Amino acid sequence: MKCEINPAVYILASRKNGTLYTDVTSDLVKRLYEHRNGLIDGFTSDYGVKRLVWFEAHGEMDSAILREKRIKKWNRQWKIKLIEAGNPDWDDLALGLGFTALPSLRGD
Structure with a gap:
């Protein structure tokens, strides 16, 4: 089952009230796969930020980018x-997009 949400602004968290990461993508499912499997070097892999806690679909990439920039501020x-x-x-909202549950962490 392929679920496409294009484009989208999203927030990942390491756990409830944990480290947050905001970004924009043209393919949310693909990007979540990359984050959850450690395929993106940098902040999210360094801090274990993999849980999708919020996302917002947009009809146009320009509006998604504008929203992402505002939220980051x-x-x-x-x-x-x-x-x-x-x-x-x-x-973890990724479960509704076909992903399996992440291992439970303290503080969840």
Whole structure:
């Protein structure tokens, strides 16, 4: 089953109230696969940031990029409010896109 959400802004977390990462992509499922399998070097692999806690689909890449830039400027508390408005338990939304559960971590 292939689920396409193009383009999208997304927030990953290492765990509930853990390290956050915001980005934009033209292929959310592909990008999640890369993050979850350590195929992207850098921040997310260094800090174990793999849990999809929020995403927003856009019709145009320009609007997704603008939204991502705005969110990146937000303080941490605003990002937490955004996540918890739609996902109060910080569930891994990637499960709804066909991914398997990540190993449970302390603090989840």
